[in-house]
Amino acid sequence: MSDQKKDRFYYDSKFIGSPDGRVLRILAEYFGPLQRFRRNKIADTIVFFGSARIKSQEDAQNALKNAPKNMSKKEKDQLKRDFEMSRYYEDTRTLAYKLTKWSMGLKEKKKRFIITSGGGPGIMEAANRGASEANGLAVGLNITLPHEQSGNKWISKDLSLYFHYFFMRKFWFLYLSKALVIFPGGFGTLDELMELLTLIQTKKIRKKLPIVIYDSKFWKKVINFDYLVEMGTISKEDMELFYFADTIEDAYKYLTKEIVKAHLQGKNF
Secondary structure, three states: OOHHHHOOHHHOHHHHOOHHHHHHHHHHHHHHHHHHHHHOOEOOEEEEEOOOOOOOHHHHHHHHHOOOOOOOHHHHHHHHHHHHHHHHHHHHHHHHHHHHHHHHOOOOOOEOOEEEEOOOOOHHHHHHHHHHHOOOOEEEEEEOOOOOOOOOOOOOOOOEEEEOOHHHHHHHHHHOEEEEEEOOOOHHHHHHHHHHHHHHHOOOOOOOOOEEEEOHHHHHHHOOHHHHHHOOOOOHHHHHHOEEEOOHHHHHHHHHHHHHHHHOOHHHO
16 A cells, blocks of 8 residues: 555545444445445345344254264254244245345335345244345345354345444334334344334434234234233234235235335336
8 A cells, every 4th residue: 555545534444343433334335335235236125134043944954863872852842943933034925026026026226126035044034035136136134243144145246234333234224114014023023123113203213114914823922912902001003013924925915016016106006
């Protein structure tokens, strides 16, 4: 690097990485992804949330099949649960595939309703995989964390985006989104779902945004929505902010119907 360049603050990694350079890092996590989406002509997205811990059916089945004979009952039961939960991976993969095929059939100049995930394993991988297997684009909004995998192999070239700041990653989940699907998950999924519902409830998000919560039996055990209504901490109308779906076909029909009604017109019919 020339002496002249060394004198410029924007080439100084020590300055950029300092507390005084934080605002520049935040701006980079806005303009960098914006450039990538524009470069790939992506107009909007469908976002999938869900657990990073859920395995594919093949991986879960192999783990169960190859389990050592001296494995404890507790460990064996966990492998059985992993296999039961793997259906969500396959359902995610199928739904992402169907939505990608549908979006690719639209008469649009820009790429519409591109499947987007958090870029990691589990449900995130399954969403990207389904889109990739449909020969569509797949976006991964990764977060850099210690001891955590990010950037699964099914994300499209040029669309694996890495974030340091959770709030900037969340911004990009919602800014281009025209629909969201919430599969079973843990703390991260709950955080994303509750923040999303809060933003819509308080009208910080005003666009029509269909939300599918997948598998009512799972989610109603995790969150007692009816009790929240009963105790008055949410209103009955808040239950209309989302839709429970228990099958891929139901989720697909609801999402495509709502997206068409809110975001498509004329030339696609």
